[in-house]
Amino acid sequence: AQSVTQPDIHITVSEGASLELRCNYSYGATPYLFWYVQSPGQGLQLLLKYFSGDTLVQGIKGFEAEFKRSQSSFNLRKPSVHWSDAAEYFCAVGGGGADGLTFGKGTHLIIQP
Amino acid sequence: GAVVSQHPSWVICKSGTSVKIECRSLDFQATTMFWYRQFPKQSLMLMATSNEGSKATYEQGVEKDKFLINHASLTLSTLTVTSAHPEDSSFYICSALPDGGYTFGSGTRLTVV
Numbered sequence: 001a002q003s004v005t006q007p008d009i010h011i012t013v014s015e016g017a018s019l020e021l022r023c024n025y026s027y028g029a030t031p032y033l034f035w036y037v038q039s040p041g042q043g044l045q046l047l048l049k050y051f052s053g054d055t056l057v058q059g060i061k062g063f064e065a066e067f068k069r070s071q072s073s074f075n076l077r078k079p080s081v082h083w084s085d086a087a088e089y090f091c092a093v094g095g096g097g098a099d100g101l102t103f104g105k106g107t108h109l110i111i112q113p
Numbered sequence: 114g115a116v117v118s119q120h121p122s123w124v125i126c127k128s129g130t131s132v133k134i135e136c137r138s139l140d141f142q143a144t145t146m147f148w149y150r151q152f153p154k155q156s157l158m159l160m161a162t163s164n165e166g167s168k169a170t171y172e173q174g175v176e177k178d179k180f181l182i183n184h185a186s187l188t189l190s191t192l193t194v195t196s197a198h199p200e201d202s203s204f205y206i207c208s209a210l211p212d213g214g215y216t217f218g219s220g221t222r223l224t225v226v
Contacts, residue, residue: 043219100159
């Protein structure tokens with residue numbers, strides 16, 4: 001069965017500092033990987049996705065993620081966070097096609113001034 | 114980009130009544146839509162996959178008679194929570210799969226009193 005692990009429930013980062021959110025997945029075939037951000041009471045916004053090709057993926061809002069097959073990881077990074085980045089971040093895996101997504105439990109990002 | 118519109122954004126209903134949530138693809142056709150549920154401070158869990166013109170596929174543990182899904186057209190899927198009870202209070206989010214990745218609606222906050 002597929003699964004996603006986000007080991008950090010909460011992360012606190014100072015504004016302007018770099019950020020890395022961890023994501024490990026388990027999937028029986030070639031995974032489609034996603035990072036979403038959710039503000040309180042809101043839906044999900046896609047930050048970036050990986051289907052194939054270049055393992056370093058650029059997304060919106062200055063985020064990037066690197067797919068490492070050997071480590072079953074898809075960590076999200078940002079070189080300099082802004083206060084507006086405070087939100088809940090979800091990593092998800094799917095197979096594309098008619099499959100839904102399996103989400104991690106999320107990482108709550110707190111930005112310190 | 115592709116937009117999924119979900120209505121209502123919030124609803125309060127009395128215990129024992131039914132509530133219908135709509136999910137529309139605004140600028141693309143969606144033969145498949147997905148319904149997720151998110152309890153407070155938890156991750157999203159796939160409830161069911163909605164297929165245009167055929168029966169929905171429910172995930173294990175989801176009561177199909179309680180959560181009725183109708184995918185009447187290529188742009189509309191509805192989720193009806195029948196005989197709602199307080200434990201059904203949750204955030205329900207739909208998703209569709211336009212080219213390039215999963216797009217989510219803004220979600221519906223259901224409160225059953």
